Amino acid sequence: VYDAVARPAVSSTLAGFNASIIAYGHTGAGKTHTMEGAPDGAQRGIIPRAVADIFEHRSARPGARRFLVRASYLQIYNEVLSDLLKPGRNGLAIREDRKKGLRAEGLSEWVVRSPQISSQVDGLLRRGAETRATAATAANDASSRSHAVFCLTFEQSEASGGGEACPRGSVFRSSKLNLVDLAGSERLRVSGASGQRLEECKYINGSLAALGNVVAALTSGTARHARHVPYRDSKLTRLLADSLGGNCKTTMIACVAAASMAETVSTLKFASRARHVHNSARINEQIDQRTALEAER
Numbered sequence: 001v002y003d004a005v006a007r008p009a010v011s012s013t014l015a016g017f018n019a020s021i022i023a024y025g026h027t028g029a030g031k032t033h034t035m036e037g038a039p040d041g042a043q044r045g046i047i048p049r050a051v052a053d054i055f056e057h058r059s060a061r062p063g064a065r066r067f068l069v070r071a072s073y074l075q076i077y078n079e080v081l082s083d084l085l086k087p088g089r090n091g092l093a094i095r096e097d098r099k100k101g102l103r104a105e106g107l108s109e110w111v112v113r114s115p116q117i118s119s120q121v122d123g124l125l126r127r128g129a130e131t132r133a134t135a136a137t138a139a140n141d142a143s144s145r146s147h148a149v150f151c152l153t154f155e156q157s158e159a160s161g162g163g164e165a166c167p168r169g170s171v172f173r174s175s176k177l178n179l180v181d182l183a184g185s186e187r188l189r190v191s192g193a194s195g196q197r198l199e200e201c202k203y204i205n206g207s208l209a210a211l212g213n214v215v216a217a218l219t220s221g222t223a224r225h226a227r228h229v230p231y232r233d234s235k236l237t238r239l240l241a242d243s244l245g246g247n248c249k250t251t252m253i254a255c256v257a258a259a260s261m262a263e264t265v266s267t268l269k270f271a272s273r274a275r276h277v278h279n280s281a282r283i284n285e286q287i288d289q290r291t292a293l294e295a296e297r
């Protein structure tokens with residue numbers, strides 16, 4: 001799975017595109033297993049593999065002048081955004097930044113450096129997992145009750161070759177890679193959830209329905225300028241608006257478990273619809289700009 005879908009997304013991010021990988025599927029189908037997996041060995045998930053790939057790429061390109069990677073990790077639980085790496089930092093607002101796109105205001109960002117990268121990211125994932133809302137449900141002993149977004153942002157600069165289109169100087173690229181582990185949909189009639197689990201379930205199903213409506217609007221056949229896309233109907237779709245129909249190369253991984261026929265059919269229907277969403281990704285690049293990165297020198 002990593003080689004087929006995640007490696008190309010990582011390469012795109014390093015070339016200056018924004019990319020997202022979103023794990024979708026019903027509860028217990030294997031989304032967290034796909035994104036995080038076990039810390040070591042063959043069962044490692046997409047996040048640790050992506051991080052290892054990024055720093056391998058970096059060491060293979062010694063010409064690059066600057067290469068800065070920051071990690072952040074948030075969850076959306078019952079429509080409240082929280083920083084998974086700063087427990088207690090809850091209720092973050094989503095803001096649109098002209099340069100950085102959509103982001104959660106006040107979310108902590110952690111610089112990750114090559115030599116200790118694997119242990120650093122494992123540490124961040126562990127810390128996030130301890131804070132993330134999980135609970136035992138009928139379908140999964142450790143069910144994620146929130147949507148989680150692990151985000152790596154990149155700032156790179158290197159010397160440009162010169163010429164009319166690209167004058168001699170520095171080329172600065174900024175990009176981000178969103179690694180999204182959605183909470184799983186659950187049929188209330190089947191799961192028999194009650195109390196807090198029922199409340200969570202309503203929020204999860206509500207935000208996944210909003211995601212479905214956004215995908216439906218984007219694939220409705222109506223001309224792009226004439227259609228209304230209901231991004232604002234949930235925090236999830238608002239935060240991921242760039243990934244859904246915007247400046248981003250997005251991959252959705254549909255997770256299914258053979259034991260649940262109706263859920264599998266519903267996930268595959270959603271996935272085949274989502275395949276028709278068209279994004280318009282571009283390299284985020286500036287030439288000879290002074291940046292925070294340069295100021296750090």
Ligand SMILES: Nc1ncnc2c1ncn2[C@@H]1O[C@H](COP(=O)(O)OP(=O)(O)OP(=O)(O)O)[C@@H](O)[C@H]1O
Pocket residue numbers: 025026027028029030031032033034140142143144145182183184185255
């Ligand atoms: N491909 C797989 N190989 C081995 N074990 C798996 C695989 N996929 C899932 N599992 C196991 O199945 C269980 C449920 O998987 P996981 O927690 O990843 O589901 P999920 O889709 O994230 O569920 P939820 O939406 O409830 O959080 C876990 O114990 C996980 O380790």
